[in-house]
Each structure stands twice: as structure tokens, then as C-alpha cells.
Amino acid sequence: MPPEILVVGAGMIVHDQILPSLYHLQRLGRIGEIAVCATRHESVRKLAEAEILRRAFPGQRFRMYPDAPGEPRDELYREAIARLAPRNMVMVAVPDHLHYEVILEALRHGQHVCAAKPLVLEARQGEEIAEEARRRGLLAAAEYHKRFDGRSLMARRAYREGRFGEFRLGTACLLEKWHYRRSNFANWMTAENSDAFTYIGCHYVDLVHFITGLEPRAVSVYGILDRFPNGNQGYLWSDARVIWSNGACLNVQNGLGFPDAAPGANTQGLTLYCQGAEGGALIAHSDQYRGLQYAYTDPPAYAEPSPDYFQYVDVGGPGLAPVGYGYRSIEAIVTAAIRVNSGECQVEEIDRAGLLATAANSGYNDRVIEAARASIRQGGREVSIPRPV
Template sequence: MPTPVRIGLIGCGKNMATHVNRLLPNPEVQIVGLADPNPESIASLRERFPALQTVPDFADYREMLRTVQPEAVEISTPHALHYEQIMTALEHGCHVLVEKPMVLRAVEAREVIRLSEAVGRIVLVSYQRHYWPVFRYIRQAIAQGTIGQIRFIQALQNQNWYRRQRATRRWRTIPELSGGGQLIDSGSHLLDILLYVTDLAVETVYCLQERFDLPVDVNSALTLRFTNGALGSVAVVGDAPGIGAQVWEDITFYGSEGAIYYRMMGGVLDRAPLLEVRQHEGDRVVPVGDLPPASDPDTNFIEAIRGRAPVESPAICGLRVAEVTEAAYRSAALGQPVQVAEIAGEAARPA
């Protein structure tokens, strides 16, 4: 058995529990430090996972990096903190797994990629849909030409986000910490998976948003034009009934030769996602067959550090989402379409 990968955790809130739940059973992992400015968060995580009782804790993640010198870190903190934490961890020679969104701006994303390549360390964005069998299948089917060239994408995501955030008024409703509302939060997952499974790039974004009584966006309506000429209609609805924080997603990929339909209601245990593939010729329904195996970001992180697997949700995905998200927020502010190339050009210019 090789020496375990020594991992420090940055941010010990509720979301980190999902990662710890996957890390602790892995014999190739040793959690060596917990960092969070809120001691209650650390106490709560230890209460849920007694194995963490003897792990050193720190109020400042930089002190953890200096003291325990982890080989890798996992970051689950407010969005606006990600950039500095990623860059500091890379400067300390750490591999990095970071929650979505990777960063807030495209210029930050390019700096993350530049530094990670310079120091030879992995940056993995925790976009878990990359590891779901259904999206692995969709990506393969599109790449194999099952529905031809993508011509239109329709995507809807809704969640009981607004009422939950209005009731708690935590960091997600503070623009300086969140960087935005539902679009940059759960909507980040939706934008990412559309780009990932199609391997398309967005050319133009037109976005309208509604905040209601919050200082951040709740509902967003995006019209997209992709560089291959395809169009997209993306709706991110934060004011919807739901089961806790679970989401409903409804996505259709229309191609020149057919379409792929995906429907999912999160939190409904007895309802599997609907996946159907149809082709124009003969109105044929394509048998889906067995789906690819499942995995998760934490397992892939360790496998990639060991050199046994490629990073399946790399930093370039964080950059693509940052470009589209930044263009969407600018479009909503200006009331006009925005070219993604404008955002990419700003990111590429020297500071």
C-alpha cells in the first residue's frame, strides 16, 4: 500500500461533509488538517465524523498549509474566497480540489491554470455531474455522432433556493462573498454540464435576471449562441417548490440527426432520471443499454494524483463556466448581448 495522500480541508461547513464521507473510507487518504475560521463548523464536522477528533485544526488555512504541509487540499468555502485559496495552496505545492464555481472571473481562472501548470499540480473542480453515468453516456453519444451536429440546447433547472436563502440570509446572499446568486451557485453545475457533454463553446450571451428582494439574482433566462452556430435556451429558476436543496433539471440536446432527452427530479428516491434518445430516421428510439460506471470527484482526485487517471473535471471547465457566467452578468447589467470573446480577451490581457 502506497503512503496515503495527505489532505488538508479548507472550509468545514455542511458541504465539506460530502467530501469527508468519500475520503475517510479510502485507504490511500489521510486527512491531516482542518481549517475554518468558525470553530462551530469544525466541531460539527468532528461530531459527524469521530475519526477527525485528533486531526489538528486551524482558524487560518495558511497556518495549516505551513504547519502540516499537506500534499493536497480540498476547498469548500464561499465562492469569492476560492481564487486566493487555490493560488496559495498551489504556491505551497498542493494539488487542489475546489467546489464550484472554481473562481468568479475568467481572468482568475486563467491565472489558476497558469500557476497549476507552472508548479505541476492538479486543479480539479468538483462538478459531480461529470461522474454520473447518465452524463457520461450523453457525452459519449454526442461524441459518437448519435444525434449528429448539435443545433439547439434547451435546459431548465429549478430549485427552492430563494426561500431558503431569504430565511437564512447567509453568505450566498452577500455579493462580496458569493459573487452572485442562483446562476453562479447551482446554475454553475448546469452551465458546466452543457459545455462538457457537447464540447461546445459559447459565442454570445443575452441574459435577463430577477432578484426580488435579495441583493443577488434568483431567476435567470439566458439565450446563447454557440461558436458552431447552435442556439441555446437556459433557464435557472431559484424560486420554485422543491425538496430541500434538491433540483429539478430538464435538458434536451437537439442534433441534426436526432435528440437526447434528460429529465431528473432530485430527492425523489423512487423516480430514476428519464433518459431517451431518438433519431429522425424512422422516428427511431435508440436503445440506451448499460450506462458507464459511476465515480465521484474525490475518488478521481486521488486517482489523478497517483497518476492512474486523468482529471475528469479539470480547471479548463472552471474557465469555460467563468467566461459564460461573467458574460451573463454583464449582459444582465447592460441589457444587451455580450460576446464571450470580450471576456476571454480581458482575461488574456496582462494585468
């Protein structure tokens, strides 16, 4: 039986990546029914009526929780999870600081889990999730879609073949557009819950491990407190320094502040300077400018769209098909759960292969984030990251 999927959360990432990927997998017969749970009916209704989703997936529907307007229901996801038969799957796409509770609830009900990054904000929580998943033979994955960008996989393979030598110094950045400040983020990406590094810097920390296999050992994060338009305070700019297990150093800059007028959906990229026995080596990825320059007439605008993350294309219908590493990442995680259910592979093999970030094999992300949150509150003091036990 193809698994049913319950998505908890109905915000931006569900609209932009998760739901269209699931609809496509449903169209291919790889998954069964889809349900989406938010706290308010209006949120799921808006998602159901989203124009691009209706156009791309004509006739496809999901079950809505709540199914009618009323008071917000923060705990409704527990009922939705309880209704699933064991060994289906829960996709967790609520704000960062709420992941832990939802993930554990899903695992305790025997569900495979895929959580939007970051998995959790504390190392202990990640360990608890890994243990719960291991005991029950369930997949608990964090969705780090940059891993499924072909360039990340190319760099990983060549690095692990020794072709780049050893990583020494690097820089990465990911700055989202200024207008993110006016989104629902203003309600939760506040100083007490998150910061620019925790929200988006984690992508490049994960990627450096994914490529090199190195482990982070210390982090310092300097954050600048700023106000969202609704008056809430958040660390909307951050500058992080991550020291790795071989002494290498990565600088990561993040923010919600890339100009709205600038081309591209954001600015992002990674440069790693490496050294071999006889000379230097370089990995440099422009992850925002991917070679496309479009100027439209209606309305007049210049853009540099990325064909690689997530696009809808017409490949003969019905509707439109999603392409890109955003889709491939969801597909890979769902496929892994299906293979575990069919007995084709064990969760431990997935942990060992290291292609998917699981709670068991990516605890370094949780440790970095816990240390980063401590550092940013102390003005950027270096916080060391304990080695895993």
C-alpha cells in the same frame, strides 16, 4: 504515502458530499489524514458532530482549524496550508468569490487543488491558476460532479461517436428548494458576489461542453433581484441564453425557489435537440426524477429521492458507504493527484483527456461566468465571450 487532505470551508457541500467521500477514501486507505478549516471553531465542531457522518464513519476524525472557540479567523487557512508538506491536496469549499485566493495560496505551497464549482469568477483568475499549476506540475481541478453521472458519460460517448449529430437548441434548469434562502447562502450569494446562474447554472454549461465539446461564444443572463430573509439582496432567479461555437443555443433557468413542498431535493434536467444529415436527434435527461416514488409513515411524507448523486448504503459495514456520482467525482480527482505524485501520469495528460475539469481545460466556464456577471448587471444584455488565446 497516501496524500493528506485539507478542506477549506465547512458548509453544506462539505457535509453533504466532500467530507463523507474523503472519509470513505480514508477508510479504504487511499488517503491519509484529513483536516478541515473554517473561520470559526463552531463550524468545524458542528461538522465533526454531524450525526450522519458519525454513524457512517464510526471512529473517524478530522483535525479541526480553529481547534478552540475564539474570534473568527478569515486567514487561518493560510497557516493550515503552510503546515502541509508539498504535494498533498487542498479541497476548496468556501463561497464562490473566495475561491481564487485560497486556490492560489494552495498552489504556491505546492499543493494539488480541487475546488467546488465554479472554479473562479473571472477568466484572468482561471488563467493564472492554470499557469501556476502547469509550472509546478500540480493538479488544479474544479469539481463538476454531474460529469460522473453515468448518463452524462453515456451522452458524451454517443455524441462524440456522432450518434446525435449536432446540438442545435437546448434547455436546462436547476432550481434549488426555497429553504436555501434561509441557509448560510443568504450571507454570501448576494448580488455583488454571485447569482443563481453563477451558483448553479454553471453545472449545465459545463455539461453541454463535456458532452458536445462545443465552446460558449456569448451569454445573456436576465436576473430577478429578490431579498433573502435576512434582508440581503440577491439575483435569486435567473434566465440565461448561451450561444455556442456552432451557433447552437442553450436556455438555462435557475433559482432558489423550487417549492419546499415539492418532491425531490430540487428540480433539474437537460434537453438537447440535435440534427443529423437526415433528421433530428434528442438527448433528454430528467436529472431530478429518477424513477423512485417513496411515501413514508414516520413522519408522513412523499419523496422522489435520487439514488444517483449521493446516498449512504449499508454494504456490511463498518458504518455506511457512500455511493453515487458525488462520491465518484471526488474519488476521480483524488486518484488523479495520487497518479501524478506517483509519476504514473502527467498533469497535461489529465488536461487533454478532458474527463476532469481542470483550470487548463475548462477556462470556458470562467469566461462564461465573467460574461454572465457583466450581463446580469446590465439587465441581460448579450456579452460575447472572447476566444481563448
